[in-house]
Amino acid sequence: MDKLDKILQQNDIEMETPKKKKRILLKLGSNTLTRETDQISRGKIEDIARQIAALKDEYEFVLISSGAVAVAKQFVNLEKSGENIDVKQALASIGQPHLMRIFQESFRELGLLTSQCLLSPNDFGREDSRQNIINTVNVLVENDYIPIVNENDTSSTDAIQFGDNDNLAAQTAALLDVDLFIIATNTHGVYKKGSISAETPETIRKVNDLKELEREVMSETKSAHGTGGMQSKVSAAAITQKAKIETWIVNGLDDNFILNAINDEVHFTKIHH
Ligand SMILES: Nc1ncnc2c1ncn2[C@@H]1O[C@H](COP(=O)(O)OP(=O)(O)O)[C@@H](O)[C@H]1O
Numbered sequence: 001m002d003k004l005d006k007i008l009q010q011n012d013i014e015m016e017t018p019k020k021k022k023r024i025l026l027k028l029g030s031n032t033l034t035r036e037t038d039q040i041s042r043g044k045i046e047d048i049a050r051q052i053a054a055l056k057d058e059y060e061f062v063l064i065s066s067g068a069v070a071v072a073k074q075f076v077n078l079e080k081s082g083e084n085i086d087v088k089q090a091l092a093s094i095g096q097p098h099l100m101r102i103f104q105e106s107f108r109e110l111g112l113l114t115s116q117c118l119l120s121p122n123d124f125g126r127e128d129s130r131q132n133i134i135n136t137v138n139v140l141v142e143n144d145y146i147p148i149v150n151e152n153d154t155s156s157t158d159a160i161q162f163g164d165n166d167n168l169a170a171q172t173a174a175l176l177d178v179d180l181f182i183i184a185t186n187t188h189g190v191y192k193k194g195s196i197s198a199e200t201p202e203t204i205r206k207v208n209d210l211k212e213l214e215r216e217v218m219s220e221t222k223s224a225h226g227t228g229g230m231q232s233k234v235s236a237a238a239i240t241q242k243a244k245i246e247t248w249i250v251n252g253l254d255d256n257f258i259l260n261a262i263n264d265e266v267h268f269t270k271i272h273h
């Protein structure tokens, strides 16, 4: 075999075995999706789509998206109103298809395909459901669909009661054995408690010991649309840490927040496993 043949053969082998993509599970809180307003921000969803499109050769994404209640509140005035759980469940049911429509339209503009998966915490305790989730997501991802997961708020109330979409996201990350779990919220990660009201609060950049983070959490403090506060994010990180997955808590309000975190150009909290 001459030199050229060898090179061609080598190239063939390289083409036959494309580099395995890293899997990222990205959790989007209501605050990120509304840009802290009363409206779901199409611009923010477009920002996320642009970043996923830029990263799609290296990374595959699974999204966990809140925002169903927030989107419904924009245009629905239910007869029975207030903060009752059943009303929130009904709002989530009304808002979810609208939320998915915005994702679908914005992602399609960039040639990205989306799908919806509604899960409930009980699904993680049943072996058949666990396997079904893995199988479905694998087929979707292999066919270049981006699964967009939310809690099934009709059959469970953990997310709307306790902000447990963070928990659902962590359980999903562990089940799907992702390479990285990113939680997007409205702060540059977890701040040192004493610096929270400062003009530039100090981010805890890297941490192994979650107790260290817990000490900094102000459990009574959460944002306008948020339900779990920072405590539910730290608890979620405990699940992924146990599953040997690195967790990043980043500021989803910034444009390009995923790219900037990957390129280490912004402050955020990295929780090692
Ligand atoms: N140490 C801390 N560092 C940063 N944010 C904190 C801290 N302790 C409590 N918080 C609160 O947690 C909020 C983020 O959680 P949450 O309101 O549930 O948002 P999301 O909708 O993104 O899930 C922050 O806006 C802040 O009010």
Ligand SMILES: N[C@@H](CCC(=O)OP(=O)(O)O)C(=O)O
Pocket: 028, 029, 030, 031, 065, 066, 067, 068, 069, 070, 092, 150, 151, 153, 159, 160, 162, 163, 164, 165, 166, 225, 226, 227, 228, 229
């Ligand atoms: N399933 C609910 C999720 C509520 C929730 O966990 O909100 P967040 O604390 O903003 O992640 C919804 O879509 O509104």
